[in-house]
Amino acid sequence: MSNSNILEISKDVLRNCDIVEVISSRIKVVKKGRNYAAVCPFHDDTNPSLMISKDKQIFKCFVCGTSGNAITFIQKFDKVNFFEATKEVAKICGYHDDRLEGIQFVKKKNPEVESLYNCLNDISNFYKTSLFQSEEGKKALEYLHNRKLDDEVIKYFDIGYSQENGKNIINFLTNKNYSIKTIERTGIGHINDRLSIKDNNAGRVIFPLKNENGQVVGFSARRINDNKDEAKYINTQSTEVFNKGTLLYNLYNAKNEARKVNYIYLVEGFMDAIALYRAGIKSVVALMGTALTSDHINELRKLGVEIRICLDLDSAGQLNTLSIIDKFSENGLNYKIVNNNVTFKEKDSDEILDKYGSEFLIKFLNNLIDRSEWLLNYYAKTLNLNNSDDKKKLVKIMMKEILKLKSNFDVDDYIFRLSKITNYDRQLLNNYYSKLLKLKEKKINNNTDFKINIPDNLGVSTDKLDKIQFKIVYYLLNSVEAINIFKSKNTYLPNKKFRLIANTIIEYFNSNINIQSIDANDFITYLSSSNEYNDINSLISDITDIAFCKKNMFPPYDKKEFLLTLDQFEFLKMQKRDKQALIETCKNLSEDQKNQATKNYITGNFKR
Structure with a gap:
């Protein structure tokens, strides 16, 4: 299936899906004024910095800059390609299209990475064979049986054993034509000065570590002797396919x-x-x-x-x-x-x-409990409730939790239990809760709508020329007529960032000549499916900045207003060129000549 067909399908998917529903399937989303907000999953975020526009069907994190539409969100979050993300968005929104079944995508395999995965798999198989078939594996098997792990459990988790002679597995792998360098890349050992390597896991029970696709990416090796000078576990160090901080065992x-x-x-x-x-x-x-x-x-x-x-x-x-x-x-x-x-x-x-x-x-x-009950149990055990300060601390902690409860019955229940644990009067705690609730409601009522300063986010300086270029690309993104006028005048934007955005808008327009307006959502899809741009993420980020721009930041598009803007732009461009020429000219002039040249510049009589 061609890229153009994929693009058409993805547009249909997006038109039938809601970005809020899609993002809500992955993270918690809350309404904030006209938009929606969420804690950004693409950087270490605690305050909601990811904004979602239901009107424009786009999202933008105003801290890390990650942005796009429903498909690009799933691409980034699920770490899948554009085609897989399109299918997933359709699935989330319940949109059925027979053409989606025709989407096939074969990932290009990296031979070196494939060789690494194959080597890791062969290592795991060698460990399993060593556990059940080698003489020294018997003691490891006995250790596991003593830990109440029967053979069915051992095989389900692919548990193995690394022979004490750490060279045996290396010989096995080199006989299978793996290079010493590839073996080192698995993380089981390091090449020494004599250009040889041995298994760091020797003499240990092995737990293979697999990624979400079932591929072995590393190992955790548990000692089975009583030598407490040795580490209980040895884990594979970080490699190109393994990072302990990203993996969940099983x-x-x-x-x-x-x-x-x-x-x-x-x-x-x-x-x-x-x-x-x-x-x-x-x-x-x-x-x-x-x-x-x-x-x-x-x-x-x-x-x-x-x-x-x-x-x-x-x-x-x-x-x-x-x-x-x-x-x-x-x-x-x-x-x-x-x-x-x-x-x-x-x-x-x-x-x-x-x-x-x-x-x-x-x-x-x-026997499962919610957050509030767990916290009450935890602090009741860890704080000294015979101490007045600790009792007050418990009340403050729990009141924060009780304020989050939606049911009045739950509120009453937790205040009763808090009273019982602390021996504080129940009515006193009720009064304290009511006071905190009023303060919370007042704070919510005073909370204003989320504001975005688009020029700052785009890195636009206070320079008048930069500001007017921002205004031009804003109109290009909002009017087909503006695009045609811009093209007819062969306008050149000196700011590289704005020039790239303008050129990209024109390329999109030229490939969709019948469109009546630029849809930011479709435009982002077009960019996401293209291989022509070096830094797609940065480009999409800049475009979502413009798309998120408040409507009252500039007057609504008007042909006369846009033509006037272009005239102002050309004047400012000429003025800036004259100023630079003035600076160059003045370098070789006397003070009197500099003063005269500056006067000519101010009155418009300066000639380059």
């Missing part, structure tokens, strides 16, 4: 199951994820001991299911849970937390399963 296995059952558990480590699987829960991913990142959040968001947080019950795990629920709330994720108000001493799912069995673990995992 996501590939869990994602389809998660969509079936409409939830996914988030746990700390491999053994916790495996414990849930042993208990019959397949929809589980693990953080692998790292802090939650924006990449993790985006991967979880894409599943579109309830996230059930079950981190360790020790102080570190609960502190991490506190951080995670804040991030989930900021990003509008749907989540619950496994109840942290327990009487047993075991700290993680693996320990609970081994001590009490599957039925008990499942009952524990199904």
Whole structure:
């Protein structure tokens, strides 16, 4: 299928879809005046800086500059190509078009990266074979069996073993024609001064790490001896295909199951994820001991299911849970937390399963609570409620949460529980809540509509010439007649940024000669599907800046007004050239001659 056909299909998809609905399928969106706002998923954002125009069907982050329409949003968020994004947008909005089934796109494969993936897969297979078929693998298998992992579980997670002689796997790989350099790129070892390499994971049980497509990208190696001088786990260092901060353990296995059952558990480590699987829960991913990142959040968001947080019950795990629920709330994720108000001493799912069995673990995992209840439990345990300052601190923390509740019954329930825990009078707490609620409502009422200073965002200087060029491209984006006039006059814009935008608008117009007006949404689609521009993202960002421009910033398009603007532009351009010529001329003049030349410039009699 040709690019022109793809472009036509994508335009039809966009005309039948709502950008707010599309973006809402991935992130939390709130109405803000005429537009909508969201926390930007493309940089570390906490305050909503991504604005969405329902009228123009475009979005723009006014911090990192990421911008576009519904298709480009899905392209960037899901990390897919233009064609895949078009299909996904149609799916989100329930738009059916038989032509979409004809879209086929074959990604160009990078031979070096493909070789790396193949090498990693062969390493994983060697580890698995070593576990079940080598003599020394027997002790590793015994270790896993002692940890209650039977052969079915071991095979499901592709667990393996790295032989103590770290050269065996290297010999195996070189016999398969992998270069030492490729082996080093997998991250299992480094080339030494003698240009040889050995496996850093030697003598350890191996957990392969897979990306969301099921490709092995790295390994985590667990020691099986009692030598505490050795690290318990050795993880693959960052490589061109592996970054621990972007990966969730078991996501590939869990994602389809998660969509079936409409939830996914988030746990700390491999053994916790495996414990849930042993208990019959397949929809589980693990953080692998790292802090939650924006990449993790985006991967979880894409599943579109309830996230059930079950981190360790020790102080570190609960502190991490506190951080995670804040991030989930900021990003509008749907989540619950496994109840942290327990009487047993075991700290993680693996320990609970081994001590009490599957039925008990499942009952524990199904005891889910919301953010407010978890926070009440957490601070009631971590604060000293015999101390007056700590009691007041608990009240302040919980009042912030209670103010977010929508149900009066929930408000009453939490105030009652807070009164019971702190021994503060219930009416006193009710009065405090009412006072805070009035302050909150007053703040909301005083909140003004989101304002955008487009010239600043575009990097337009206070120079009059730059300002009038901005005005010209604004009219070009809003009127076909303006485009025709601009073309007929062969107008040249000296500002490189505005010149590129103007030229791109004209190219788009020339390829769509029957259009009556420039639609920003269609224009962005045209740019996104093109391979002709070096920096598409920057160009789209500049165009969305202009499209987001307030309508009252310039007078509505009028032919006389536009012609006058072009005349003013040519005058300013000539004036700037004269000024530069004056500066050059004055370099070799005496003071009297400089004064006369300046006087001529001011009166319009200066000749270059």
